[in-house]
Amino acid sequence: MLIVADENIPLLDSFFGDIGEIRRVTGRNLSRSQVEDADVLLVRSVTQVGPELLAGTQVRFVGTATIGTDHVNVEWLKQQGIGFSAAPGCNASSVAEYVLAVISQFAEQRGTEDWSTLSVGIVGAGNVGSELARALERLDFDVVLCDPPRAEAEAGSEEVFVSLLEALRCDVVTLHTPLTRTGNHATYHMVSDHELAELGSEQLLINAGRGEVIDSAALMRRLEQGDAPLVALDVWEQEPRISPELVGQVWLATPHIAGYSLEGKVQGTEMVYQALCRFLGLPVRKKAGQFLPEPALSKISFTSNAVEDEAIRLALRACYxxxxxxxxxxxxxxxxxxxRAEAFDRLRRDYPVRRECSSLKIQLKGTSKSLQDSFRAMGFKLKI
Structure with a gap:
């Protein structure tokens, strides 16, 4: 069995080496000639998968080690009888920790002593948005959720959803929607001139979902105005050929790596491995935990003299x-x-090892219960 796989998917040999021969390829420029003799194709979000790539090949299973599927023509795969699996939620903790780190930096810049006094509007309450909401609520933030598809599907439930306009009134607005171009709640350019005009200089807009959810031209126009909000972008329109002018205008710019913790990436590989085993009728014998190395930083200690906000900020930034x-x-x-495009892809390909909060043990000596609860809410391991 021949498995063609994006070279940037971690632990390919560990998970798939005993299932078949592995051929590593560059995902961004994958061609039909590279997959026509493959039985299995494993990709990331940089590879467009559909009839142009796979028609007439012998590929019988496609796996994407990502939470999103907008790069895959899922309906066409189904029509062709080709098995498919994504990895929903695999990097939810990683993205949530990215957002927490950005909010921490924003609070420090604003001079906000208690970061939990900031209100947060989460737009898109799927795996990532829900994980972030749980962490923020455990930290006593005021959180509102905006998710029109869920609001319609869950009418009458206890979950409360607000409109996009209401979410835009929060101190921090963070976007975690999929990219959809059709339907009543299409997210393509969901945030454009009108929505950006609702945001002011005391607010922060974060996009760690899909780049095309924000109209980049409208964002540039807004950022050139004196009362513009601070903006943190991890995802961009036209990746990897992103706008250097936009990079120069935003407050924080990162190369689509919010979900790039080692735990998140390895869990994505594991989920696709499990799906392939089910597809082939093979036993699932491997788990991500057995392949995770010891973290470079394993423990931080705080005494009773620790200032809560400073301790939280230090621990968060020790991880990311x-x-x-x-x-x-x-x-x-x-x-x-x-x-510039090559450099953008290289930053992602050669991304340094980043571990999640769960990899770090916090030793606390005489600290408050409030600080202990905050560390637990962020996923740290505690030793008291």
Whole structure:
């Protein structure tokens, strides 16, 4: 059995080596000639999968180690009898921790001593949005959810959903929707001139969902105005050929890596491995945990003298500081469009190991119950 796989999917040999021969390929430029003799195709979001790539090939199963599926023509695969699996929720914790780190930095810049006094509007309450909401609510943030499809489907449930306009009134607005171009609640350019005009200079807009959800031209116009909001973008229109001008205008710019924790990436591989085993009728013998290495930083200690906000900020940034990715991306925005596009992909391909909060043990000596609860809410392991 021949398995053609994106070279950036981690632990390919560990999970799939005993199922078949693995041929590693560059996902962004994958061609039909590279997959025509494959039985299994494993991709990420940079590969468009549909009849143009697979018609007439012998591929019988496609797996994407990502939460999103807008790069895959799922209906066509179904019509062809080709098995398919994504990895929904695999990096939800990673993206939630990215957003928490960005909010922490925003609170510090604003001089907000208690970051939980910030209100947060989450637009898109799927796996990622729901995970983020749970963490923020455990941290005592005021959180509102905007998800029109869920609001319609769950009418009468206890969950309360607000309109996009209401969500845009929050101190922080963070986008986690899929990319859809048709239907009553299409998300393509969902945030454009009208929506951006609702945001002011004391607010923060984060997009760690899909780049095309924000109209980039409208965003540039808004950012050129004196009362513009702060904007943190992890996803961009026209990746990898993103706009260097837009990078220069936003407050925080990262190269589509919000979900790039080692745990998130390995869990994505594991979920596709499990689906392929089910498709082939094979036993599932491997789990992500058995392949995770010991983290470089394993423990931080705080004493009774720790200031709560400072301790939270320090622990979060010990796991992930988005300013480092911001710097790397800004440095990559040099040269011609081809060079910038290659640099963007290289930042993702060669992304340094990043571990989630669950990999770090927090030792607490005489600290408050409030601080203990905050660390637990963010997923840290505690030793008291």
């Amino acid at each position: 500081d988005p300013r480092r990715d911001d710097l790397r991306l800004r440095l990559a925005m040099k040269g011609n469009p081809d060079e």
